[in-house]
Amino acid sequence: MAKKHRPAAFSPPLFPxxxxxxxxxxxxxxxxxxxxxxxxxxxxxxxxxxxxxxxLADGQHWHPAEVIELTSYSAEHPAAFTLCHLIILQNLIHGSGCFFDVYGQTEYADRCAALPTLLQHLLAEACQTAREHGAIDG
Structure with a gap:
């Protein structure tokens, strides 16, 4: 009798x-x-x-990682920018190798400063959590 393939279990989300x-x-x-x-x-x-x-799972380093990374470079759509950074931070904390730490860079701080206050706080808290886990510098 063949074993049923069980999907990988994913940890609970760290951010909303x-x-x-x-x-x-x-x-x-x-x-x-x-x-x-x-x-x-x-x-x-x-x-x-x-x-x-x-x-992100194995095999997702292009679809959707590429567009998550690209969207993280522009705050023209505040919710998309924030969502992408929350996904990136969560994956960095989890040890995913498909994203880089950009959180000490001036460009990131400038983009965050243009966000609505609620989204700024959400990202600041997420960055603090990532720092506490040793996932990012700065």
């Missing part, structure tokens, strides 16, 4: 990702690579958020 993850925000993120593979990125984002608690 779903409060920012409406379809419009996810569609914005999924188009970050000039619209290339937008539907694949959207499907992968939904998978990460709905079934993986915001953690």
């Amino acid at each position: 990702l779903h409060t920012l993850a409406d379809d419009a925000t996810l569609r914005h993120i999924s188009r970050a690579d000039y619209g290339m593979d937008a539907e694949q990125h959207f499907t992968a984002l939904k998978q990460v958020l709905d079934n993986q608690n915001g953690y």
Whole structure:
């Protein structure tokens, strides 16, 4: 009798990702690579958020990691920017190797300063948690 394949168990989310993850925000993120593979990125984002608690699995270093990283460079869509950074921070804490620590850089601080106060506080708390876990410097 063949064994049933059990999906990998993912840790509980560290941050309130779903409060920012409406379809419009996810569609914005999924188009970050000039619209290339937008539907694949959207499907992968939904998978990460709905079934993986915001953690990326093996094989997701392009779909959706690429658009998460690209969206994290621009605060023009505050909810998308914040959601992407929360996903990145959570994955850095968890030991994912697909993102880099940008949290001590001036550009990041400048972009955060332009966000609504609530989102600034959310990211500041997430960065503090990541520092406490040794996942980021600064």
